[in-house]
Amino acid sequence: MELMTRQFGAINIDETKIITMPKGMPGFSDLKKFIILDHDAIRPFHSFQCVDDNELAFIIMDPFLFMTDYSVDIEPYIKEMEWEGDDAEDLYLYVIINATDPDPRHITANMMGPLLINIKRNLGVQMMVNDRRYSNKYFIFNEKVKTKEGGK
C-alpha cells in the first residue's frame, strides 16, 4: 500500500511489516501502527514512521552500535506482551534518536525508553528503564568526538 511519510514522501510499504504498539508510546498513546523504514542515505538510522499519522515519524537506531554494554531487562516486557518462548532472534531493541539540533554532533538517544520489537508477531512496546546510568538524552557521538578533537 502507498503511505505518505514524513521523511520520504509517498512510498510503497509492505503492509505485512506494520508493527502494532498496543499501548502506544508516552505522548502518543492513541497512535498504534508504525513501520520501520530503511534508506541508504540514513543508515545506520531507521525511520519509525507512524501509519496512523503521516506527520509522525521517529528516528531509531540499534543502541549497541554506540553503547556496546547497554543492558536493560526485557523479561518483564516479555511477560507483559506474552512473548514467552519466542525466539530471541525475532526481538529487536532500538533507541529513539533526537536529531532536532542542526549540529549532528549534538544528536542524542533516549536510553530510558527503548523500543522492543517482535518482528515475528509485528508487535512492539516502549520500555521504561528505571536505571540511573541511562539518560533520556545521551550524546551518541560523545566519546568518539572527544577522541577526535583530542587527537588534533
Added chain:
Amino acid sequence: MLILSRKVGEVIKIGDDIALHVVDISKGFVKLGIEAPENITILREEVYERILEANIESAQSGIAGLFKAADFLKNHDKKE
C-alpha cells in the same frame, strides 16, 4: 486525593494484591517497599516524564538533520 499518615513499618494495601510498605523516613526521603503483581509497571514519575518529553521532542527531528548525521557517522567511521 486520599491522604494517609503512616509510621515506619506500617503498610498501605491497595486492592487485594498491592502493598506499600513504609520502610524508612530520614532527611526528607521516604523509602517505600512495594509489593505488586509482575504485570504492574512501577516507576518513579520522573522516568515516565522523561520518556514522554524525549518522545515529543524527538518526533520533531527533521530529515535534514538525519542525512547530516548519517553522513557524519560514515565519514567519522572512515577516518578511524
